[in-house]
Amino acid sequence: xxxxxxxxxxxxxxxxxxxxxxxxxxxxQAVAVACVAWMLFYFIxxxxxxxxxxxxxxxFAFLENRASFGIAQTLISYSEDDTYGRAFIIGLLNTLLVxxxxxxxxxxxxxxxxxxxxxxxxxxxxxAAVYIEIFRNIPxxxxxxxxxxxxxxxxxxxxQSMSLGDAFFLNVRGLSIPAxxxxxxxxxxxxxxxxxxxxxxxxxxxxxxxxxxTGQIFPVFxxxxxxxxxxxxxxxxxxxxxxxxxxxxxxxxxFRGGFTIIPELxxxxxxxxxxxxxxxxxxxxxxxxxxxxxxxxxxxxxxLRGGLTLRFVIIPQAMRVIIPPLTSQFLNLVxxxxxxxxxxxxxxxxxxxxxxxxxxxxxxxxxAMTMAVYLTISLVTSxxxxxxxxxxxxxxR
Amino acid sequence: xSKLKYLTGVASAVALLxxxxxxxxxxxxxxxxxxxxYVQCGVNDGLPGFSSxxxxxxxxxxxxxxxxxxxxxxxxxxxxxxxxxxxxxERFTALQSGEVDILSRNTTWTMTRDATLGLKSTATxxxxxxxxxxxxxxxxxxxxELDGATICTEGGTTTEMNMAxxxxxxxxxxxxxxxxxxDQTVKGFESGRCDVLTSDKSQLFAVRVKLAKPDSVDVLPExxxxxxxxxxxxxxxxxxxxLVKWSVFAMINAEELGVTSKNVDEMxxxxxxxxxRMLGFDSPDGTTLGAVKDWGYQIVKQVGNYAEVFDxxxxxxxxxxxxxTENNLWNKxxxxxxxxxR
Numbered sequence: 170x171x172x173x174x175x176x177x178x179x180x181x182x183x184x185x186x187x188x189x190x191x192x193x194x195x196x197x198q199a200v201a202v203a204c205v206a207w208m209l210f211y212f213i214x215x216x217x218x219x220x221x222x223x224x225x226x227x228x229f230a231f232l233e234n235r236a237s238f239g240i241a242q243t244l245i246s247y248s249e250d251d252t253y254g255r256a257f258i259i260g261l262l263n264t265l266l267v268x269x270x271x272x273x274x275x276x277x278x279x280x281x282x283x284x285x286x287x288x289x290x291x292x293x294x295x296x297a298a299v300y301i302e303i304f305r306n307i308p309x310x311x312x313x314x315x316x317x318x319x320x321x322x323x324x325x326x327x328x329q330s331m332s333l334g335d336a337f338f339l340n341v342r343g344l345s346i347p348a349x350x351x352x353x354x355x356x357x358x359x360x361x362x363x364x365x366x367x368x369x370x371x372x373x374x375x376x377x378x379x380x381x382x383t384g385q386i387f388p389v390f391x392x393x394x395x396x397x398x399x400x401x402x403x404x405x406x407x408x409x410x411x412x413x414x415x416x417x418x419x420x421x422x423x424f425r426g427g428f429t430i431i432p433e434l435x436x437x438x439x440x441x442x443x444x445x446x447x448x449x450x451x452x453x454x455x456x457x458x459x460x461x462x463x464x465x466x467x468x469x470x471x472x473l474r475g476g477l478t479l480r481f482v483i484i485p486q487a488m489r490v491i492i493p494p495l496t497s498q499f500l501n502l503v504x505x506x507x508x509x510x511x512x513x514x515x516x517x518x519x520x521x522x523x524x525x526x527x528x529x530x531x532x533x534x535x536x537a538m539t540m541a542v543y544l545t546i547s548l549v550t551s552x553x554x555x556x557x558x559x560x561x562x563x564x565x566r
Numbered sequence: 567x568s569k570l571k572y573l574t575g576v577a578s579a580v581a582l583l584x585x586x587x588x589x590x591x592x593x594x595x596x597x598x599x600x601x602x603x604y605v606q607c608g609v610n611d612g613l614p615g616f617s618s619x620x621x622x623x624x625x626x627x628x629x630x631x632x633x634x635x636x637x638x639x640x641x642x643x644x645x646x647x648x649x650x651x652x653x654x655x656e657r658f659t660a661l662q663s664g665e666v667d668i669l670s671r672n673t674t675w676t677m678t679r680d681a682t683l684g685l686k687s688t689a690t691x692x693x694x695x696x697x698x699x700x701x702x703x704x705x706x707x708x709x710x711e712l713d714g715a716t717i718c719t720e721g722g723t724t725t726e727m728n729m730a731x732x733x734x735x736x737x738x739x740x741x742x743x744x745x746x747x748x749d750q751t752v753k754g755f756e757s758g759r760c761d762v763l764t765s766d767k768s769q770l771f772a773v774r775v776k777l778a779k780p781d782s783v784d785v786l787p788e789x790x791x792x793x794x795x796x797x798x799x800x801x802x803x804x805x806x807x808x809l810v811k812w813s814v815f816a817m818i819n820a821e822e823l824g825v826t827s828k829n830v831d832e833m834x835x836x837x838x839x840x841x842x843r844m845l846g847f848d849s850p851d852g853t854t855l856g857a858v859k860d861w862g863y864q865i866v867k868q869v870g871n872y873a874e875v876f877d878x879x880x881x882x883x884x885x886x887x888x889x890x891t892e893n894n895l896w897n898k899x900x901x902x903x904x905x906x907x908r
Contacts, residue, residue, distance in 0.1 A: 224801050225662060226682035238726035239733075239742045249730040321757040341758045342716055421714045422704075422761050423741065432759070433743070510721070513745045513754065523655060523721040524744065530683040532659050 216533060231529045232257070238524050240515045242431055253525050260520035261542060267434060267516065268503045268546075271441040275502060276495075278442060279449025284479070286454050297450065305447040309505055312444055316436035317512045324432070327423055336416055338424055343431040345417035345424040354411030361404035362397075369393040433514035437506065445502045449495065456491035457483055488561055496554040500547045507543075517542060595667050595799070595806040596640075596856050604646040607633035608666035611651035613748065614772040615880040615888075616672045625649045628879045629670040632691055632797050635813040635865045636668065639857040644868035653747060654723055658683055661798060668810060670797040672766065674724050679798070688807055689814035690796040693892040693901050695789035696728045697767040699774065702784050704761060709788040713738040718760040720744075720751045728791040729764055752776060766793050771886045809855050816862045818904035819844050820871035822895055827870045834863055844907045862907070872902065 186192050220227050232254040239249055244262045247255060286297035304312070321341055325331065330340035338345040369389075376387035405412070417427030460483050468478040509516040510523060517539060526535045599605055609617035609629050617627040634644035650666050661669040662684055672694075673679070675687035698717075700706050709732070719725045721744040733740050743760050745751040752773050755763040763770065767789065774780050796814070799807050820826075823841050825833050833841050839848065845862040846852045852861030869875065876893060877883045894900025 220684070223662065223684035224681075225684035238730050239740065241741050241743055249734060318753070318757065321754070321759055326758055422712075423714055423716055425714065510746045511750065513718075513743045513750070515744065519721060519744060519746075523746075524726055527655060527658075527721070527723060528678070528727060530658055530678065 220533070226529075226531060227534070229534055231525075231531055231534075234529070236525070237528065240520060241513075242434065242515055253521075253529070256525060257517070257521050257538070260515060260517035263514070263520070264503075264506055264509075264516040264518075265546075267437055267441070267506050267509070267514070270438045271445065271502050271506065272499050274438070274442040275445040275449055275498075278446035279498075280453050282446060282450035283453025283457070286450060287457055301447045301450050303447075304443050305451070309440065309444045310508055310511060313437060313440040313508055313512055316440045317432065320432050320436055327419060330419070330424075336414070336427075338417055338419075340424075341432065342423055343429040344435070345427050345429045347414035347416050348427045350413055350415050352411040352413070354408040357408050358401050358405045358411070361401045365396045365400040368396055368400075372396070431514070433509070433512045436512060437509055437514050441502055441505060444505075445498055448498050448501075452491055452494045452498065453487070455494075456487035456489075459490045460486045485561070489558070489563070492554055492558040492561070496551050499550055499554070503546055503550065504543060595803050596809060599640060599667055599806075600856075603641070604648050605633055605637045605640070606650060606665070606667045607636075607647050608650050608652045608657060608660050608669040608671055609633070610671045611653060611747075613672060613769060614775055615768065615884060615886045616772070617649070617651075617670070626879070628691060628875060629672060629797070631869050631875045631879065632670045632810075632814060633668060635817060635869045636810055638864040638868045639809060639813050639816070639852060639855070639861040642858045642860075642864045644864075654720060658685065661685055661800060664800075667806070668797050668799055672768070672795045673798055674766075674793045675796060676724065684801050685798050686801050686803075686807060687794075687796055687798050688811040689904075690794040690901075691814055692768065692795040694766045694768050694793040694795050696725060696764060696791040696793060697770055697789055698786045699755075699763040699765075699770045699783050700761060700786060702782055706784075706786070709786050709790065710736060710738075712740065712762060714740065715762050716741045716743060716760040717762045717764050718743050718745065718751050718755045719764050720748050721746060723765075724791070724793065725765055732790040748773070766795070768795075768880060768886075768888060771880070771888050775885045805856050809857060812855055812907075813861075813865060815904035816844065816865045816907070817869070817872040817875060818895070818902050819907060820862065820866045821873045821902075822897075822904070825866055825871060826874060827867055830863060830866045834860075840906075850907065 217227055233252055235249070236251055236253050236256045237249050238256075240247060240256065240259055242263060243259050244266065245259065247259050282297045282300060285293050286301065288294050288297075324339065324341040327340045327342055330338040330345075332338045336347045372387075372393060373389050376389045380386055415426045417424040417429070464482050464486065465478060468482045473481065506516060507518040510519040513519070522535055522539050526532055529535070607630070609625065609627070612618045613627070615627055617625060617629040620626045630647075630649065633647045633649070637646045638644040640646075650660065652660050652666070652669075652671060657669055657671050657673065658679070660666050669685075672692070673687075674694075675690060679685060680687060698709050698712065700712075706712065712733075717729060717740050719729065719742060726742065726744065729740070729742065743754060745754055748765075748769070751763065751765075754760060756777060763773070765773070767785065770785050774783060774785070777783065797810055799810055820830075823837075823844060825837070825841055825845070830845070834845055834847060837845070842848045843850070845866070846858075846860040847863070851859045853859055855861065858864060870878075876890065880886045880888045881890060890900060892901050894902060896903040
């Protein structure tokens with residue numbers, strides 16, 4: 170405390186507040202924050218002032234204007250009469266769609282390839298190594314073009330589509346599948362689905378307790394699967410099948426009705442998956458190698474077979490090493506999805522930073538909004554992954 | 567204490583740097599261009615007929631010739647131009663920020679661009695309109711038969727909006743596939759991803775030349791929008807704007823008065839007073855615009871009159887073979903009407 174007795178030779182020497190390191194630290198930090206805030210304020214007000222003097226429109230009022238352009242894939246309803254704000258949401262949903270699909274499949278494929286790379290089967294591990302080296306090193310944009318034009322070149326025109334029955338049609342415009350049309354009784358089925366999920370959770374808890382007490386294993390997976398499928402299905406049948414399918418039909422140029430999965434989405438998802446899975450495979454491999462060999466030996470001493478060892482001993486410990494770089498790969502995938510503009514997939518960059526920017530000319534606001542969106546997605550993803558990582562942390566003595 | 571001095575020094579140096587660079591490219595483009603010694607011209611990165619590099623790497627096209635005319639007027643040397651290829655998304659930002667002095671990139675004159683971007687269209691060099699290109703095998707003869715079609719287009723242009731409005735007005739549905747640049751769009755159309763390719767008609771003709779099978783496509787007769795193309799400059803820059811505008815008018819007036827790059831030398835001595843004024847040998851001469859005295863002579867001699875520029879880039883002497891219908895002189899049934907040099 171600053172008011173120590175300066176006459177006391179054995180204790181801390183008296184200091185005036187200005188020399189106290191803690192106080193100094195606070196002052197410098199406050200000055201630094203003020204400097205950053207002032208710089209930010211200066212840049213923004215400078216930009217606004219310059220734009221005003223040159224007659225360039227500013228502000229976010231353009232979000233209420235009519236969009237006047239169509240979008241190829243819209244997950245929610247959209248027409249040219251909707252606003253630019255709604256177009257922004259559509260683009261965002263498309264980006265999230267391709268990102269989620271990419272993350273799920275890339276993680277699955279990456280784990281498989283990573284584990285295959287460590288297999289004792291020479292052919293399997295060599296094949297995995299070749300896959301990793303090829304797809305990790307070719308630029309992603311080239312891979313996207315490859316899948317897109319490879320797909321386009323080989324698929325037939327709509328009038329000569331490949332079809333499965335009268336319901337599935339594959340042609341150069343995409344894969345047309347029947348779309349479910351939901352009728353009024355469907356909410357019971359949804360309710361049954363939720364009940365099934367709760368039942369599975371309860372079943373798992375009960376089975377685990379039973380296993381600890383008596384050592385008997387209950388087939389939770391299969392019975393859970395049966396519940397998940399069976400319960401909603403029974404409800405569906407008993408409530409009179411409140412669902413019918415809208416089949417795609419060829420009318421004029423293209424297929425109408427049903428869902429169409431456009432080739433842009435397909436090629437983007439495939440290219441992102443394969444590219445990111447190659448990096449994820451290496452991360453998984455490093456994670457598994459980080460678990461000491463003693464763990465495997467101890468597991469086999471307990472009588473655990475290969476698959477069980479992997480599931481209960483190795484992977485849980487490897488996850489601690491895997492999660493941080495895996496987070497980076499997920500963020501990379503989300504950002505790489507912006508390459509969609511190269512193949513015409515209507516993601517956020519293409520719809521908002523492309524069409525909207527050119528029609529309204531307000532570059533600064535639009536690019537700032539797009540950057541903010543990507544930043545938010547990345548921060549949320551890494552926050553979730555860090556929470557998962559913290560839960561998995563080793564509890565030490 | 568020395569740490570504090572150091573920090574203060576760094577902070578003030580940064581502030582000075584920022585302040586020093588904050589002076590923007592505003593106001594006097596003409597003086598800047600004269601000081602630099604060349605015109606910075608923003609062009610399309612590869613549109614045959616309007617601006618594309620030829621086999622030797624030199625830039626050619628109607629938009630390129632506009633910049634060369636401006637350079638000829640200022641420096642009496644049409645080669646004093648630096649060409650900066652720009653894509654559809656960054657063209658306006660490049661002009662707004664001062665990276666280019668003039669944007670000669672087949673840009674349509676619209677109210678949004680005049681009023682909200684801080685930019686200004688000068689003169690119209692080409693009266694264009696949006697059209698559709700289809701595969702002959704579809705058997706479509708008119709744009710009204712395109713209900714439900716998939717349409718390829720380049721992103722970031724007026725094309726998307728016009729297409730949406732046209733289909734809306736005619737109660738037809740369509741699916742757009744929007745690509746990043748014109749090469750991708752053409753590839754998408756050729757591979758069969760879409761039924762129709764839409765763009766300004768001049769671009770459709772230019773693109774048809776690049777196709778593997780130019781005879782397999784049809785350009786439909788409908789014109790669904792007005793696209794007056796011409797160079798753009800920044801607002802608040804009157805001397806520069808006047809110079810660009812009148813350089814274009816000089817070429818049109820030259821055609822009207824029958825002056826070509828071949829006969830301009832004899833016309834400069836034997837021509838009528840109209841001709842002499844237009845060439846800059848009588849008042850008002852080029853110095854009133856801030857150009858060289860014989861501005862008209864330099865433009866016609868080094869670049870040509872409008873007919874020569876049109877014919878060699880997009881007309882009968884070029885692979886595009888566009889007919890002059892709207893882009894003819896006012897007294898020959900077209901829209902080209904330049905104010906007189908008087």
